[in-house]
Amino acid sequence: MSKNKLKNEKPESKQPKGTTTPNPDVLKKDKEPEVKVKELVKDERTHKVMGVFFLLLAVYCFIAFTSYLFTWEDDQDKIFHYSTRELLLGDVKVDNLLGRLGAYVSHNFFFYGVGIAAYLFCYFFFIIGVNFIVGRRVFRVWRNVKYILFGLLFISTTMAFIAGGGNFPWGGALGDALNKWTSGFVGKTGTALLLLVIGLSWLIWKFNWDFKWPEKKVKPPKPVQAVVPAPVPAATVAVPVPAKEEPARKNGLKEEGGMLHPSAAVTEEEENDLPPMQLVEKEEELSIPPAHTAYIPPDPVAVVTPVNAALLDEELVEEEEEVEDPGPLLYIEETPEKIDPTPRKKDNGTEVAFEIKPTFRDEEEDVEIVAPAAPVEPVDPFDPSLDLRDYKFPTLDLLENHNADKVIVQDTTELEKNKNQIIDTLKNYDISIQKISATVGPTVTLYEIVPAAGVRISRIKNLEDDIALSLSALGIRIIAPIPGKGTIGIEVPNVKKSIVSLKNLLASEKFQTSTMDLPIAIGKKIDNENFIADLAKMPHLLMAGATGQGKSVGINTLLVSLLYKKHPSQLKFVLVDPKKVELSLYKLIEKHFLAKLPGEEDAIITDTKKVIHTLNALCIEMDLRYDLLKEAGTRNIREYNAKFxxxxxxxxxxxxxxxxxxLVVDEFADLIMTAGKEVEMPIARLAQLARAVGIHLIIATQRPSVNIITGTIKANFPARIAFKVSSKIDSRTILDIGGAEQLIGQGDMLVSFNGELVRLQCAFVDTPEVESVAEFIGNQKGYPDAFLLPEYVDDKDPDGKELSIADRDPLFEEAAQVIVSTQQGSTSLLQRRMKLGYNRAGRLMDQLEAASIVGPNMGSKAREVLVKTESELQEILNNLL
Known part of the structure; x- marks a missing residue:
């Protein structure tokens, strides 16, 4: 027993002093978490608890104060009669709804405090509670504290002065003291004047009232007869005139509701039957001539429903009776299909003027695209399209109209709600605006605001997240200011989004009648105007966007646009598709529109090595074309083809x-990661030089990082398209400015072109539509083969080169002898022994490898020397001669 016990026990000498052996049978206590006061104060939950406390305190005080107004007589006697201890701890019955504590608190606030102004404390507790619960500064505390302090002093003094010696403490002890001192100092009349001046000064400072003195009325001169054609067009402009101007009727102008209209002479009976005029038709901007003439503009487009005739410019009524200023008005511009003749109510002067601008409407017809007519030439010009004279352009029937109604829905309720939310949010931060207007687009609505004088633009720009929170929007974008306008733009996503069909864009007159070299229909602007651009003037396009945001659809949109406008003899595509599936739909048009390297089977390039060869072949084609332009004495492809x-x-x-x-590259980042400089250099060279000879690039990538889109590439791609990206850094990489991270996806994009940044909704074309177009073209007669690019031979490819005397370096034999004698296949050895540069020593080593003197490159290791003796080397050299 004793031995076993001794074996199980550890000697005491081995245990440190002051330590005990833990007993496994005794459970350890859980370590209690340490509560730090600093972290507890900063905790979000603590703030919410405090917010609830302050809100309940505000409600408690409000109920107690209100009950005190009705029960103060009975409760006051009991508070004076009993001591504080008996009142709070005893069994005294009071009439206040919140018991003895409510009666005691109300009595102290009213009788010993500020009287009826005590309600301001309820407001103070309320704003503190809201700020704590929400977790951000909804109400500005310091600004409200200033107002509350002023209100406590002013209201208590005023109420004490008005109530006089009343029984109820309207002004409280503070108000009575201030009133007594002021009345003794300046008298009662002086106190009344002082309080009146202070109250009016505060109201003027707060609301900035406008005091206008009515101007002297000037008698209007006799009007001059208007020249009106016999048939009166439907579009007329209503001009406000004085109600008592009788000579206007004699001159053939009919008066209607205070407006003059050109018409035949109208009797008073007919005039009385007509309703008062409330509509003004216009084309683009309302341009009104002087009041003594009537103006008839051509071809009306939009209808404006004004609330008041005083909305017209002051120049129109400078010779008439004075019209009372109605203040900022609310008026809505609508398209002619939705005319609302009901006059709108006058808004009060505190509202901001709000308008909904009309969207751009384009007449769309299903017109079959025909080949552009050849220019008239004096002598039998050459027509390149004669090789495929029976070629037919694809018809619009192959495409689908994804948005059947073709009308952008203008939800007035949503617009009015967003307008009020924007105004209220800005008011919370003491930012006032003069006017706000809305332009409804397919997916977003642009609210343009005109800030009041003295408002810094940066203050509105910094409220981007606050406005997005108040609107409950996915993400808004603030343009401060809008280039070319004196307004600030706030782009808010629509609840009901509209799809922009490519069919509608291709059927538009703007695309059908375009004379651009390479017209591409990209999408629609916010005002519903079609965005048609010329790829030849861009001259290259860089696209970027996260996965699934519409980049591949955008490429299909560009390619289909060109297929609908250009003949196979006028356009060729070089398609690079590392994904191998995105551009495979265009394989059917290989013999019509595609270009490839000689000897290649597939025209759509997917192998990285073939991409390098194709890019270098394009560089050779570019050089050949420049030689042709030089011989022809022309500067660009348009002049050259015109001469030809x-x-x-x-x-x-x-x-x-x-x-x-x-050239279309679908995923540029993959090529850069696999090939690097071998891809970047020819693309940079093409981007710098190829525009004049008709070679244009469209490059797309999912990763717009600086190591993918380098400075050399960005400098030569002035036109850029950004779909939704993940971060502001990516947006700045592709556009040099933020904003793309705020897009809502599904084809929503920003286009940087000609120094402008335009927000578009990309036209949508589905995969079956692209297949239909490709099948329609592929079923027609094409060329015998695809367009062949120049042949390119890689110098580094041993299969594609042969060693000849002419290509051999003069120091070839000397270098071979150095390598064989030292039996070291090292490039640095040739540099040291023969005093050569690295490039020439590298070429010599490649030539030695081609002559089977040294082995292939082995990275950092020296090459293997295959020739061991001088006699073997001499035999090889003799065979090479």
Missing amino acids: TQRRLNPLKGHRYLPFIV
């Missing part, structure tokens, strides 16, 4: 018709 079609260039000397070439 006029038969002023000889095909026997190598001249040919040059089609436009559009």
Whole structure:
């Protein structure tokens, strides 16, 4: 027993002093968490608890004060009769709704405090509670504290002065003391005047009232007869005139509700039957001539429903009776299909003027696209399209109209709600505005506000998140200011979004009648105007956006736009698709529109090595085209093709018709990660030089980071499209400005072109539609083969080069002897022994490898020397001669 016990026990000498052996049978106590006061104060839950406490305190005081107004006589006697101890701890019965404590608190606030002004404490507790619960500064505490302090002094003194010697403590002890001192100092009359001046001064400072003295009325001169054509058009402009101006009727102008209208002479009976005029038709901007003439504009577009005739400019009534200023008005511009002749009510002077601008309407017809007519030439011009003279352009029936109604829904309730939310949010931060207008787009609505004088733009710009919170929007974008306008724009996503169909854009007159070299229909602006651009003037396009935000649809939109406008002889595509599935739909049009390298089977390039060869082949094609332009004495492809079609260039000397070439890279980041400089350098060279010879680039990527889109590439891609990205850094990388991270996705994009940043909704074209267009073109007769690019041979590819005497370096034999004698296949050895630069020593080593003297490159290790003796080397050199 004793031995076992000794074995199980550890010697005491091995245990540190002051330590005890833990007993496994005794459970350890859980470590109690340490509560830090600093962290507890900063905790969000503590703030919410405090907010609830202050809100309940506000409600408690309000109920107690209100009950005191009716029970003060009985409760006051009991408070004076009993001591504080008996009142709070005894069994005294009071009439206040909140018991003895409510009676005691109310008595102290009213009798010993500030009287009826005690209600301001309820407001103070309320704003403190709201700020704590919400977790942000909904109410400005310091500003409200100033107002509350002023109110306590002013209201208590005023109520004490008005109530005089009444029994109820209207002004409290503070008000009575201030009133007694002021009355003794300046008298009762002086006290009344002083209180009146202080009250009016505060109201003027707070509301900035406008005091106007009525101007002297000037008798209007006799009107001059208006020249009106016999048939009166439907579009007329109503001009306000004095109600008692009788000579206007004699001159053929009919008076209607205070307006003059050109018409035949109208009898008083007919005039009485007509309703008062409330509508003004206009084309783009309402331009009113002087009051003595009537103006008839051509072809009305929009209808304005004014609330008051005084909305017209002051120049129109400068010779008439004075019209009372109605203050800011609310008026809505609508499209002609939705005319509301009901006159609107006058708004009070405190509201901000609000208008809904009309969206741009374009007449759309299903017109079949025909080939552009050849220019009239004096002598039988060359027509490149004769090779495929039976080619038919795709029809619009192949595309679907995804938005059947073609009308953007203007939800007046939503617009009015957002307008009020924006105004209220700005008012909470002491920002006042003069006017607000709304332009409804397919997916977003642009609210343009005109800030009041003295408001800093940066204050509104910093409220982006606060406005988004008040509107409950996915994300808003503030443009401060809008370029070319004196307004600040707030873009708010619509609740009901509209799809922009590519069919509608291609059927528009703007696209059908365009004379651009490479017209592309991108989408619609916020005002519903079609955005048609010329790729030849961009001249290259850089696209970026996160996965699933519409980038691939955008590429299809651009390609289909070009297919609907250009003949196969005028345009060729070079398609690079590392994903291998995005651009495979266009394989059917290989013999019509695609270009490829000689000997390649597939025209759509997916292999990285073939991409490098294709890009270098495009560089060779670019150089060849520049040589042709130089010989022809022209500066760009348009001048060259014009000369060639006029038969002023000889095909026997190598001249040919040059089609436009559009290079499309679907995922540029993948190429940069796999090939790096081998891809970046030819693309940078094409971007710098290829625009004049008709080679244009469309590059898309999911990662707009600085290591993918380098400075060299960005400098040569002035036109950029950004779909929704994940961060502001990515937005600045692609656009040089933030904003793309605030987009709402699904084709919502920002286009930077010609120094402008425009927000568009990308036109939508579905995959089955692209297949239909490709099948329609592919089923027609095409060229025997795709357009062949120049052949490119990689110098680093041993299969594609042969060693010849002409290509061999003069120091080849000397370098071979150095390598064989030292038996070290090192480039640095050649540099040291032969005093060569790295590039020439590297070329010599490649030539030695081609001659089978050294082995292939092994990275940081030296190459293997395959020739061991001088005699073997001499035999190889003799065979090379």
